[in-house]
Amino acid sequence: MSGPIIEVRGVTKAFGGVVANREVSLTVERGSITGLIGPNGSGKTTLFSSIVGQHPIDSGSIRFDGREISRLGVQGIARLGLQRTFQQTRVFAKMDCVQNMLVSLPQAESGFFDMFKPYPPDLIAKAEHLLEFVGLYTKRRLAAGSLSFGQQKLLEFAMALMNEPKVLLLDEPTAGINPTLINGLIDRLKRANRDYGITLFVIEHNMRVVMNLAQHIYCMAVGKVLCSGTPEEVKNDPRVIDAYLGAAA
Amino acid sequence: MKLASRTAALHAAILVVGLAAPFVFPAHSVQFAVFWIMVLFALTWDAMGGQMGYNSLGNIAFFGIGMYICAITQIGLVYDVGEYTAANGAVAIHFTDAQYFGGLALGTALAAVGATIMAAILSWVLAGIRGPYFAIGTLGVAIAAAELTAAWPWVGGGQGISMPVFPGGPGMRERFFYFACLAAAVACYLFFRWLYGTRFKLAVNAIRDDEDKAEALGLHTRRYKAVAWSSAAFFLGIAGALFGNMTGFVEPLETAYPTLTFGIFMIAMTLLGGKGTLWGPIIGATVFYVMRELTWTYLLGWQYIALGVLIIVTVVYFQQGILGWVKSRRPEWFGVKVEERGGPDSGKPRPAPAPKAVSA
Amino acid sequence: MVENLQILTGAPVFNVQLLLNGLSVGAIFALIAYGLGLVWGVTSVKNLSQGDMVMTGGFLAYEMNKHGVHPIVAIIPVAAIMFALGWLIYRIIIRRVIELDLFTSLLATFGMAIVIQQSLNLIFGPDVRTIKSGFDTLHLFGGQVDITQIRLIAIALCFLLAIAMVAFLRYSRMGQAIRATAQDPRAARVLGIDTDTVYALTFSLNAAICGAAGVLVAMVWVIAPFYGIGYSVRAFVIVTAAGLGNLPGVIVMALALGVIEQYSGFVLGAQFQQATVVSLLILILVFRQLSLLRSRRALQ
Numbered sequence: 001m002s003g004p005i006i007e008v009r010g011v012t013k014a015f016g017g018v019v020a021n022r023e024v025s026l027t028v029e030r031g032s033i034t035g036l037i038g039p040n041g042s043g044k045t046t047l048f049s050s051i052v053g054q055h056p057i058d059s060g061s062i063r064f065d066g067r068e069i070s071r072l073g074v075q076g077i078a079r080l081g082l083q084r085t086f087q088q089t090r091v092f093a094k095m096d097c098v099q100n101m102l103v104s105l106p107q108a109e110s111g112f113f114d115m116f117k118p119y120p121p122d123l124i125a126k127a128e129h130l131l132e133f134v135g136l137y138t139k140r141r142l143a144a145g146s147l148s149f150g151q152q153k154l155l156e157f158a159m160a161l162m163n164e165p166k167v168l169l170l171d172e173p174t175a176g177i178n179p180t181l182i183n184g185l186i187d188r189l190k191r192a193n194r195d196y197g198i199t200l201f202v203i204e205h206n207m208r209v210v211m212n213l214a215q216h217i218y219c220m221a222v223g224k225v226l227c228s229g230t231p232e233e234v235k236n237d238p239r240v241i242d243a244y245l246g247a248a249a
Numbered sequence: 250m251k252l253a254s255r256t257a258a259l260h261a262a263i264l265v266v267g268l269a270a271p272f273v274f275p276a277h278s279v280q281f282a283v284f285w286i287m288v289l290f291a292l293t294w295d296a297m298g299g300q301m302g303y304n305s306l307g308n309i310a311f312f313g314i315g316m317y318i319c320a321i322t323q324i325g326l327v328y329d330v331g332e333y334t335a336a337n338g339a340v341a342i343h344f345t346d347a348q349y350f351g352g353l354a355l356g357t358a359l360a361a362v363g364a365t366i367m368a369a370i371l372s373w374v375l376a377g378i379r380g381p382y383f384a385i386g387t388l389g390v391a392i393a394a395a396e397l398t399a400a401w402p403w404v405g406g407g408q409g410i411s412m413p414v415f416p417g418g419p420g421m422r423e424r425f426f427y428f429a430c431l432a433a434a435v436a437c438y439l440f441f442r443w444l445y446g447t448r449f450k451l452a453v454n455a456i457r458d459d460e461d462k463a464e465a466l467g468l469h470t471r472r473y474k475a476v477a478w479s480s481a482a483f484f485l486g487i488a489g490a491l492f493g494n495m496t497g498f499v500e501p502l503e504t505a506y507p508t509l510t511f512g513i514f515m516i517a518m519t520l521l522g523g524k525g526t527l528w529g530p531i532i533g534a535t536v537f538y539v540m541r542e543l544t545w546t547y548l549l550g551w552q553y554i555a556l557g558v559l560i561i562v563t564v565v566y567f568q569q570g571i572l573g574w575v576k577s578r579r580p581e582w583f584g585v586k587v588e589e590r591g592g593p594d595s596g597k598p599r600p601a602p603a604p605k606a607v608s609a
Numbered sequence: 610m611v612e613n614l615q616i617l618t619g620a621p622v623f624n625v626q627l628l629l630n631g632l633s634v635g636a637i638f639a640l641i642a643y644g645l646g647l648v649w650g651v652t653s654v655k656n657l658s659q660g661d662m663v664m665t666g667g668f669l670a671y672e673m674n675k676h677g678v679h680p681i682v683a684i685i686p687v688a689a690i691m692f693a694l695g696w697l698i699y700r701i702i703i704r705r706v707i708e709l710d711l712f713t714s715l716l717a718t719f720g721m722a723i724v725i726q727q728s729l730n731l732i733f734g735p736d737v738r739t740i741k742s743g744f745d746t747l748h749l750f751g752g753q754v755d756i757t758q759i760r761l762i763a764i765a766l767c768f769l770l771a772i773a774m775v776a777f778l779r780y781s782r783m784g785q786a787i788r789a790t791a792q793d794p795r796a797a798r799v800l801g802i803d804t805d806t807v808y809a810l811t812f813s814l815n816a817a818i819c820g821a822a823g824v825l826v827a828m829v830w831v832i833a834p835f836y837g838i839g840y841s842v843r844a845f846v847i848v849t850a851a852g853l854g855n856l857p858g859v860i861v862m863a864l865a866l867g868v869i870e871q872y873s874g875f876v877l878g879a880q881f882q883q884a885t886v887v888s889l890l891i892l893i894l895v896f897r898q899l900s901l902l903r904s905r906r907a908l909q
Contacts, residue, residue, distance in 0.1 A: 052465070055905055073905055078467030090465075092458040095451065102448075103455045107467035115449045115473065163466055304712045306719070374891075377898040379909035381655050381711045385845055389890040392842065396884035407880075460907075509726070509838065513719060520716075550731060557723035564717045565705045 003066060005030040005167055005199050006051065011060030011070075013043075013050055020046040022223040023060070028167070033193050033200040035214030037207075037234070039244050042220040044203045045087060048169050052084045053077040065166065079108040081166035085173065087203075089152045093145030097136055097155055100144050101127035104159040127162060134158045134188060150177045154185070161192060167199040168192070174209050182206070186213055211235060219243065267435075271427045278423035282495060284538050285427075285434035289488050290515035291522065291530030292437050293481035298516065299524030300450065301477050302457030303379070307387030308481060309512035310394045311364040313505030315486030316493035317398065318363040319356035320410050323494075326352045334405035346416045357490040364486025368478040376471060379460070388508065395506035409500030412493060426495040433491060437484040442527060444480065453477055454525075510553075514541075517560045523572025532571050613876045626754045627871045633760035635867025636767040637825050639860045641840055642847035643771065644818035650853045651791040651811045652707050654714040658722035660840030661729075662816055666691055666823025667832035668729055671738050680740045681762070684824045688817040695816025699809045707808060722837060729834035737831040740824075763825045770821060774814075775856065787811055791854075839883055846890045849897065 004027035013021040020043045028034045036044050050057050051064075053074045062070040069077050092100050102119050131140050134154040139147060144155055153173065160168050173189065174182050186209060192198050204210040210217060211231040218228045221243035227234065234240055267285075271278040290312075298304045324333050328342050344352065371390065378386055399407045415422040444450070452473050455463040464470055493499040506512070514537065522533020540559060544552040563570075569577065576582075617624055645659045656662075669690060670683040678686075702721065706714040744758040778784035790797040790807045798804050826832055826840075847866055851858030866886070873885040898908040 053905070056903065073464075074461075075464045075467055075470070078465055084465065090459055090462045092455050092462070094458055095454060099451050099454075103451045103463070103468070104466050107469060110469070112472060115452060115476065116444070116447045118447055159466070304716075306715075374895060375898075377902060377907045378894055379907050381715050382849070382894055382908050384712060384715055385655070385657075385849075386891055386894045389842065389887045389894075392838075393884050393887040393891070396880070396887065400878065400880040400884065509723060513716075513723070516716060517720075551727075553727040554724050554731070557720050557727060560720035560723065561702060561717055564713055564720060565702060568709070568713060 003030075004028055005065055006201065007061075007063040008047070008051065009061045009063075011047070011050055011062060012058045013046055013055070014058055015046075019223050021050065021057075024220070024223070024225055025060075026218050026225055026228065028199060028201050029216065031193070031197060031199055032216060033189070033202065033214050035210040035217040035231075036201065036203045036220065037205070037210055037217060037240075038220035038226070041222075042243075043223040044220055045171055047220070048084055048171055048201075048203065051077075052082055052169065078163070079106075081108070081164070082169070083160040083163050083165035083167070084169035085153075085156045085160055085171055087171045087175065089149065089156050091144040091147075091152050091155050091159065094143060096143055097131055097140045097147075097158075098124065098127050100155060100159055101130060101162050104162040106162075106164045130158045130161050131155075133161070133191075135184065150181060153177060157185075157188070161196065161198070165198060167201060170200060170202045172203055172205060174204065174206050182209060189213060207235075264435075267431050271424050275420060275423070278420075278427045279495065280542070282423075282427040282430040282491075284534070285430040286488050286492060287514070287518060287534040287538050288434045288531055289430075289437045289484055290511065291518040291534040292434075292441055292527075293484050294515040295519045295524055295526075295530040296441060296444075296453075296477050296481050299519055299526070299529070300445070300457065301453040301474070302460075303474065303477070304384050304516070305387040305478075306384045306512065306516070307389070307391030307508065308485060308515060309506055309508055310387075310391040311368060311482040311485035312489040312492070312511070313391075313394055313398070313501070314367055315357075315360035315364045315489030316499050316505045317404055317410075317489075318486070319353070319360040319490030320412060320493055320499045321404065322356035322359050323349075323352035323413055324410070326355070331403050334403065334408075334410055337405075337408055342413055344413050344416065349413060349416050352413070353490075353494060357487055360486040360490035361483045362486075364482040364489070365479045368482035369475050372471075372475040372478045376474075388512075391506055391508045391512060395501050395508065398501040398505065405499075407501065409498055409504070412497050412499060414497075415494070426491060429491050430488075430495070433484065433487050438527075438531070440480065440484070445527060449473065449476065457525075513560065514556070517556075517563060520568065520570055521559075521563045523570030523574075523576075526572050529570055529572040536571065610876055610878070617876070620753075622753045625749070626756075627875055628868055629754065629756050629760070631868030631871040632864055633756075633764050633829060633867070634870070635864035636764040637822050637829065638840075638843050638847060638867055639863030640767045640770060640818060640822045640825075642844040642851075642859050642863050643774065643856065644815040644822075645841075645844040646848045646851075646853055646859060647774075647818075648812055648815045649848065651787055652703070652808050653711065654703060654707060654718065654812075655711070655845075656815070657715060657718040657841055658725055658837070659815075659819060659844050660842070661722045661725040661837030662691065662695075662819035663823040663826060663840050664729060664832050664834060664837045665694070665725060666820030667740075667827035668733055668738070668823070668834075669820065670824040670827055671733075671740055671832065674740050680742055680824055680828050681766075684766070684821050687820045687824050691820030692813045692817040695813035696809055698816070699812040703812055704805065704808070722841070726834050726837055733834060735834055737833040737836075738827070739831045740827045742828045757829075759828050763829050766821075766825060770818065771856070771860075774818070783807075783810065839886070842890060843886055846886060846893060849890070850893045 006028040009025050011021055011024045012019065024047055038044055049055055051062055053069065053072050053076070057070050061068060064080060064082055069080065092103065102123065105123065128137065128140060131137050134157055136151060136154055136158065139151065144152060147155060157173065174185055177185060189200060190213065193200050202210065202213060214231060216228065217231055217234045219226045219234055219240045226239055226243055227237050270281050294308055297308065321330055324330050324342065327344060327348055333340055333342070375383065375386055398404060404410060415425065417425070452468055455468065456470055456473060460470060489505065496504060499505055518533040518537040519530045520533065521537055522531065523529030541556065544555040548555050641659060641663055645656055648654055648656050666687050669687045670680050673683045674680055698721065702717055706717045742759045744762065746755050746757045748755055778788060786797070786802045786807050787810065789800070789802060790804050794804050823832065843866060847859055847862045851862040870882055870886060874882040894908065901908055
């Protein structure tokens with residue numbers, strides 16, 4: 001298996017009259033942590049949504065693990081091993097944390113009659129172990145809706161891990177999290193990448209986080225890819241600074 | 250341990266009452282049978298609406314389909330259906346005991362299967378339709394079924410079908426169908442009790458809470474929707490088959506497809522008792538049934554208005570239902586943990602606490 | 610059925626009859642659907658008791674007629690009474706379900722439908738009624754096509770009412786407030802619009818529209834306590850097919866539905882009329898969902 005795990009080529013997506021993504025091309029290397037930065041409205045979330053199949057793209061190609069996925073829907077792409085977390089964090093509010101985890105089991109191999117089986121103890125143990133990994137073990141029996149925003153983010157992250165993805169797209173994972181907890185989250189992201197072998201593709205606004213975390217960064221502005229490179233290169237690129245400070249891109 | 254023995258005692262008590270009722274109050278056997286049908290109605294509606302969030306206004310369609318399939322089977326085995334319905338009661342079929350019960354058994358089985366297949370097909374046809382559109386669409390299906398049946402002469406059209414006569418003396422018939430309805434309700438309860446203990450429950454609850462997120466996790470949502478609806482339809486078909494025989498007469502608009510009465514009662518009962526729980530529908534059915542009997546006795550003429558008002562009041566003011574209300578007052582009874590003020594509760598001791606933050 | 614089709618092809622003038630009948634009921638459907646769409650668009654409440662409110666209006670006119678009031682004259686007082694009733698219903702029921710989930714409001718209005726139907730049944734009995742408007746019948750095409758004048762008057766009145774509503778919404782301050790609330794209730798509140806009053810007004814206006822439509826229905830056709838649900842379903846078909854806020858679409862769809870219903874009633878038989886309408890509902894829903902499929906969205 002070689003080649004980038006995600007390959008986006010010439011993807012264009014417009015909503016009504018607004019072109020959110022214009023001829024976007026980028027690659028995400030297998031096993032890497034890749035960052036995606038850019039000012040608000042640059043089309044980052046739209047790109048994520050395109051990749052996971054939430055909406056069809058107007059033109060271009062998206063390949064996942066060598067396979068064209070731009071025609072597939074969310075369910076199919078999820079089952080191929082591509083997960084994403086949402087900016088506004090979506091969890092199942094009325095169920096407790098453990099139940100949220102159990103529902104997140106990978107579904108690719110599940111047969112029709114699997115739904116009639118109970119959850120075996122080893123799966124429950126795995127769920128609890130992952131909850132502990134994100135620091136939610138003591139809250140595991142609370143309804144997800146009663147958790148704080150930051151805790152829900154962690155839960156959503158744990159649920160994504162439970163799904164055993166090959167790639168995890170994270171949309172602003174540290175937004176809204178208490179700054180003292182951010183280091184813990186960075187650490188967990190790195191561990192997920194290193195220990196579980198999950199490729200991470202991360203949208204971030206927090207420069208400290210993304211420079212610390214990512215090995216390769218893309219910067220977008222007004223729907224296009226502006227530049228890419230290592231954190232050092234991107235940080236010092238004048239175009240990136242201009243984009244954030246509002247000069248014409 | 251205590252909870253388990255309490256539950257067992259409760260189940261046993263209900264079973265005893267259920268078995269004894271037609272002997273203690275023989276004149277009310279049919280009414281009691283209707284009660285068990287109402288319990289079945291509530292349980293099946295909750296599977297779709299309460300557990301999965303797909304609020305169907307037309308589940309009664311499966312009740313009607315089951316009724317007609319059973320009637321056609323019973324008559325068709327022995328006589329020509331078209332001729333029978335055309336004669337409009339002038340022809341009296343004679344069934345031997347074996348023929349009657351055989352026909353009834355086969356008819357009920359086919360009713361269950363037929364309703365299930367119809368549900369699976371509908372679930373495919375209406376795939377992707379959610380929320381209020383789903384509700385109105387299903388209402389449309391039920392109304393369409395009623396109207397089309399009423400326009401179909403082969404099944405008796407608007408006149409209906411008069412059912413074969415039960416072999417056996419007076420009182421026997423009522424008791425037989427009472428126990429049949431009781432058995433159906435019990436089977437329904439046991440089935441859903443088992444089903445909600447499997448992965449199915451969490452999956453459909455996830456669909457209810459956030460279907461898009463459930464899809465994003467890769468859940469085969471279509472499968473769950475089909476299974477939920479088919480399970481409900483299965484038992485509704487059986488209920489229809491039994492009800493048609495019990496009433497002795499099958500007619501499309503009031504008996505088989507009563508969208509504006511039973512069709513909506515099943516929703517009201519579930520909401521009243523507390524949707525999304527196993528016992529909520531049962532409690533709701535009981536309370537609703539009692540209210541219905543009371544209004545029929547004391548408010549005759551006004552009973553439907555009273556029930557309509559009950560529906561409005563429940564929906565507007567009492568959405569959590571009885572069980573929901575109890576849960577909010579006494580969450581401990583339901584094993585729900587309430588977050589304590591101060592430190593997190595300790596739970597069982599666990600190795601390796603969460604890793605301390607290491608700054609970059 | 611085949612013979613009926615042959616009549617249509619053999620005597621084409623008969624199509625005109627069906628067309629005219631269809632358009633006249635379609636005009637009334639358009640009015641009812643417009644009211645439904647208005648409430649839906651502004652408050653998100655899908656009023657399943659729409660048809661029953663129509664029947665109420667019809668019965669009010671019927672009762673007034675018994676005391677010598679001509680139905681056309683009765684339209685104004687009926688609309689006023691229905692407006693007041695609508696305000697009352699809003700205060701007692703609708704206001705509390707507006708902020709809740711969509712199914713709750715649907716179910717609440719369904720409960721209202723039952724209460725209204727049964728009340729009408731209790732007061733008037735289940736039989737169908739009609740109001741004689743005392744107008745003549747026009748004979749066209751040498752007597753082959755009949756159209757009662759009242760039908761033409763009904764079409765004209767529907768037209769007038771629709772224009773009045775549109776003008777009100779476009780040019781009056783309240784109308785603008787309604788439209789603003791429909792677009793974004795929170796923004797409207799921030800701008801100082803009392804959304805509660807807007808909702809109340811919208812619902813009451815709808816009730817008044819239903820009342821007027823009910824009088825027309827009583828004159829052109831028949832009313833009965835349990836006929837309401839049929840009108841509710843038709844209104845939903847039209848609104849679902851045309852989409853919210855699309856008045857021209859509502860008019861076209863409503864007229865089309867009226868005509869289709871007449872044709873199906875003639876070709877297939879009167880007993881299939883309701884089934885046709887309901888089947889159309891399902892078809893339209895499925896069609897809309899299929900067209901959303903391409904953008905991978907669900908119909909909700």
